[in-house]
Amino acid sequence: MPADTVITDIATTQLSIPLQRPLVTAAFPIPAIDTALVRVRTRGGHEGVAWSFAFGRGRVASLVRLIEDLGETLTGSDALRTEALWARLAKAVGFIGRRGMAALAVSALDTACWDIAGKAAGQPVHRLLGGCRDRIEVYASQGLWLDRDRDELAAEARALVDQGFRAVKMRAGLADADEDVARVRIVREAIGPDVKLMVDANQAWDLKRTLDMGRRLAEYDLFWLEEPLPHTHLEDYARATRALAMPLCTGESQFLKDEMLELARHRAADYLMPDLMRMGGVTEWMKVAHTCEGFGIPVTPHLFMEHSAHLAAACPNAVWQEYQPWWQPIMATPLTVRDGALPLTDRPGFGIELNDSAVNRYRA
Numbered sequence: 415m416p417a418d419t420v421i422t423d424i425a426t427t428q429l430s431i432p433l434q435r436p437l438v439t440a441a442f443p444i445p446a447i448d449t450a451l452v453r454v455r456t457r458g459g460h461e462g463v464a465w466s467f468a469f470g471r472g473r474v475a476s477l478v479r480l481i482e483d484l485g486e487t488l489t490g491s492d493a494l495r496t497e498a499l500w501a502r503l504a505k506a507v508g509f510i511g512r513r514g515m516a517a518l519a520v521s522a523l524d525t526a527c528w529d530i531a532g533k534a535a536g537q538p539v540h541r542l543l544g545g546c547r548d549r550i551e552v553y554a555s556q557g558l559w560l561d562r563d564r565d566e567l568a569a570e571a572r573a574l575v576d577q578g579f580r581a582v583k584m585r586a587g588l589a590d591a592d593e594d595v596a597r598v599r600i601v602r603e604a605i606g607p608d609v610k611l612m613v614d615a616n617q618a619w620d621l622k623r624t625l626d627m628g629r630r631l632a633e634y635d636l637f638w639l640e641e642p643l644p645h646t647h648l649e650d651y652a653r654a655t656r657a658l659a660m661p662l663c664t665g666e667s668q669f670l671k672d673e674m675l676e677l678a679r680h681r682a683a684d685y686l687m688p689d690l691m692r693m694g695g696v697t698e699w700m701k702v703a704h705t706c707e708g709f710g711i712p713v714t715p716h717l718f719m720e721h722s723a724h725l726a727a728a729c730p731n732a733v734w735q736e737y738q739p740w741w742q743p744i745m746a747t748p749l750t751v752r753d754g755a756l757p758l759t760d761r762p763g764f765g766i767e768l769n770d771s772a773v774n775r776y777r778a
């Protein structure tokens with residue numbers, strides 16, 4: 415075993431990263447990004463950095479405790495044996511269930527080990543995983559929430575385009591369907607015909623409303639309609655996908671590869687959106703993405719652009735990284751969007767350097 419990649423200790427830090435303005439979706443309001451930051455260290459001095467998050471300090475306190483508990487099973491092992499470590503972690507959480515918080519905890523540990531793998535090899539993770547491309551197109555996901563009134567919505571949409579974004583995502587899912595349609599029209603008019611527009615209903619609709627809205631929104635040329643239905647309603651997703659010309663996207667709420675691949679088997683959507691932490695980390699995310707390629711289905715990463723952009727850049731069937739800057743306040747070097755895309759770093763691992771004073775400031 416290469417001695418310098420042996421895991422010696424795992425440090426966790428609970429953070430609460432405030433948002434300038436609480437987010438409002440059809441699912442729930444979000445005042446801060448409560449985060450479990452994980453640093454896995456090795457004998458050779460490598461440090462793998464990753465995180466998972468939840469909404470609520472109490473929940474993240476439990477997540478931190480679970481990560482610490484599971485982390486103890488990894489010390490003394492080679493961080494590069496990601497498959498073996500993932501299998502060990504999966505076994506360790508078998509009794510409490512592999513989904514939910516267990517997947518979030520496994521994800522942070524697994525993703526930190528991939529950061530170490532890149533650092534030990536002196537290579538960025540996107541190249542280690544296959545390196546299809548050096549940049550990944552992004553869509554702006556940090557604005558256009560449900561609490562914006564019509565004027566704010568138009569102004570914010572124009573501002574995102576002025577910042578260089580060539581695709582934007584807005585939220586829908588209000589009780590009043592006419593208002594949802596009016597707001598999509600306002601954003602489309604504000605961004606013009608050439609900027610791509612995604613609409614996310616955060617599971618607010620049933621099948622009838624989805625079919626009705628899919629037809630009413632057709633004239634606004636959506637790139638995709640995201641999570642219109644409750645995420646477990648696979649038959650309804652498949653029916654809506656067959657019935658509507660507009661592409662559908664779902665998958666961010668699914669856990670682990672078996673749930674994600676059920677979506678693929680059902681042809682539940684045109685785009686599938688695996689979430690790094692709900693997949694249990696890089697190891698399982700890549701299996702999902704490659705299997706979706708076999709089904710002929712494109713994948714698009716949910717959140718976690720600091721890590722997921724590397725994974726997307728390594729997959730031939732990956733499109734569109736979500737630009738969501740929730741963790742940018744703890745970065746020493748913030749990511750910059752160029753020509754509507756994130757350029758991938760050449761720094762080893764995920765190339766993440768933390769701003770230690772910011773980490774201390776947001777300690778919860």
Ligand SMILES: [Mg+2]
Pocket residue numbers: 614616640641666
């Ligand atoms: Mg979504």
